[in-house]
Amino acid sequence: MSASKPNITDLTTAYDSILAAHAPVHHSNHAHDAYEVYLFSLVIKAAQAEGATVSFEDNRNQKNPSTLIFRSSPATIYSSANAFTHALISFASAPILEVHVGVYVQGLAGVIHECDVAVIDQNEARFCRAHGVHPKKNKVVIAVECKLYENNLGIKIGREFIGMTADLGKENRFLFSNSSGASLEKILVHHKRHRLMGVTPLDHDREEQAIAKLRDAFRDYIAKNR
Template sequence: MTSLADLQAAYNTLLSGYAPVASSGQANDAFEVYVMTLALRAAREEGASVSFESASGTHNPSPLRFRTAPGRIYSPANDYSHARIDFPQGLSFEAHVGVYVEGLAGVLHECDIAVIEAAEAQFCRRNWVHPKKADVLMTAECKFYTGKLGIALGREFLGTTADLGSDGRFMLSNSDGRSVDRVLAHHKRKRHFGLTPLNADSEVQVVAQFREVFRNARAKRR
């Protein structure tokens, strides 16, 4: 069983050299930060540089503070941190924990992890609006469970991706989700179950999927 301490050790290792993370002490929140660090690892392996900023513009703030509940990217209530991902050819993104994204129908969706075009994220903070799906490269729904995942979670993810699109949209969990896995496979949705820092192969598989998303984004800019 993956513990809170396991998750904290994993993301602290991946964030070594940046800043300590201010943790809420909840495993589900730690799992989201852990998944974000895997996305950053994928970006670095594809040639990006990674740094951190706060909502107010502080470069490499300390400690790093991430949302523990869904929020607005432009909210001034707390000076939350986000990662900045910069590729050599000028392609730049921000990686956020727990922000709302506006779908095709104008409905807001909570995204546990959202990798957003940097220009769009900055525009949203200046103008107090939510990021649009077209400018969100990647999202991840993160489910940290002690038991098996129910089929309702799979149906919910299908509904979300019907509005946000399925390209670059992931469902990730530490738990077993045989029924969910089957229905998402049928609908060709990206997912990975059994993700844990205690299993290096599971991390490699998820990082590989994230790398493909970044690689495709870079290819479209050539």
């Protein structure tokens, strides 16, 4: 599969169609940041498809902020230097979840990893903000690694994802990209890692496949909490 790279307008139009009903989104000038927000919006769409109620707040405890502002570089979940937005996902029969862009998560032996998009137990997220610590891996329900590339992906990215998921766990950890790479796909298949290539608003079928994978993850979460 050759890379099909969406531009800023493609990405902002796609995520605005999902998020702007709640509040206007502060747009980044960088495509890779917009791609993370786009995949964040697919997480929201998947949760809604499974019956979730979605609202937003910022890390200063402001409910329903007038503008949705997302991180453009990784940061701690507990920093309040900027009023970054996260989503609240509420299912009828399961604890509330938060969805964040660009936060650090703690793996084995205290090793810290960046999660491009992370769905985290709300009680854990609140504890972390109150005590200045990173979320623990077992409280991260879904993690999405987002790769927007002009060219095909190299095997190095696959090895990095395998290493990260060896520490954070494999269940409901996804690598989504607009691009692909034969060697990368082989190594991820061999190590049984979840991935989907060609995910862009330019390919409706792939976009729906990504949403389906995320819906499965939310169904798992709901089933475990019945």
